[in-house]
Amino acid sequence: GQQLNQSPQSMFIQEGEDVSMNCTSSSIFNTWLWYKQDPGEGPVLLIALYKAGELTSNGRLTAQFGITRKDSFLNISASIPSDVGIYFCAGYILTGGGNKLTFGTGTQLKVEL
Amino acid sequence: KAGVTQTPRYLIKTRGQQVTLSCSPISGHRSVSWYQQTPGQGLQFLFEYFSETQRNKGNFPGRFSGRQFSNSRSEMNVSTLELGDSALYLCASSENAAQNEQFFGPGTRLTVL
Numbered sequence: 001g002q003q004l005n006q007s008p009q010s011m012f013i014q015e016g017e018d019v020s021m022n023c024t025s026s027s028i029f030n031t032w033l034w035y036k037q038d039p040g041e042g043p044v045l046l047i048a049l050y051k052a053g054e055l056t057s058n059g060r061l062t063a064q065f066g067i068t069r070k071d072s073f074l075n076i077s078a079s080i081p082s083d084v085g086i087y088f089c090a091g092y093i094l095t096g097g098g099n100k101l102t103f104g105t106g107t108q109l110k111v112e113l
Numbered sequence: 114k115a116g117v118t119q120t121p122r123y124l125i126k127t128r129g130q131q132v133t134l135s136c137s138p139i140s141g142h143r144s145v146s147w148y149q150q151t152p153g154q155g156l157q158f159l160f161e162y163f164s165e166t167q168r169n170k171g172n173f174p175g176r177f178s179g180r181q182f183s184n185s186r187s188e189m190n191v192s193t194l195e196l197g198d199s200a201l202y203l204c205a206s207s208e209n210a211a212q213n214e215q216f217f218g219p220g221t222r223l224t225v226l
Contacts, residue, residue: 031212040219040222041219042219042220043156043203044217045216048214088156092212101215103155103157
């Protein structure tokens with residue numbers, strides 16, 4: 001099935017650093033969702049974006065819906081150990097219907113104390 | 114509100130057997146989607162149900178089926194299990210079928226021996 005190109009695949013950073021990851025696609029999306037998944041658990045919704053150009057924050061997290069509707073990025077500021085996990089972007093393709101989410105390949109974040 | 118619940122959390126089956134997984138959505142949510150997560154393929158959409166009707170279907174063989182009850186609870190069934198069906202099966206619920214935010218359960222870890 002189609003997947004979004006998410007990068008980087010993994011990151012190993014120091015506590016306190018800022019983190020940036022992004023998703024790109026050749027298709028136009030009309031909604032972007034960012035999730036975090038811990039081992040053995042289901043993804044937890046972090047941020048939802050509904051309009052091109054929209055910039056939304058949730059605490060230390062900031063995400064943006066790209067102007068072209070084909071990309072989105074997520075920033076985490078001042079990372080802490082509990083930020084460790086896998087981050088997924090997901091979206092609904094513009095021509096799609098219902099609730100069929102397409103997922104990115106994930107970014108594994110590791111934080112060094 | 115209670116979150117999405119899935120039962121069982123862990124399951125071990127042998128090839129050729131069949132399995133039924135259950136999902137209870139967040140109260141008031143009428144859309145339930147199912148996803149398969151594997152290390153190799155990532156998160157792949159299986160199907161979505163809304164008001165007891167299947168609205169979307171992913172690219173999985175007919176061995177994978179599902180249904181939704183009048184109380185919005187959903188089950189998915191996999192018949193004639195294969196080794197490759199070993200995965201984390203995730204259920205997500207949403208308020209409606211209009212490409213809204215989806216909230217995931219903890220998943221059912223299925224191991225096929």
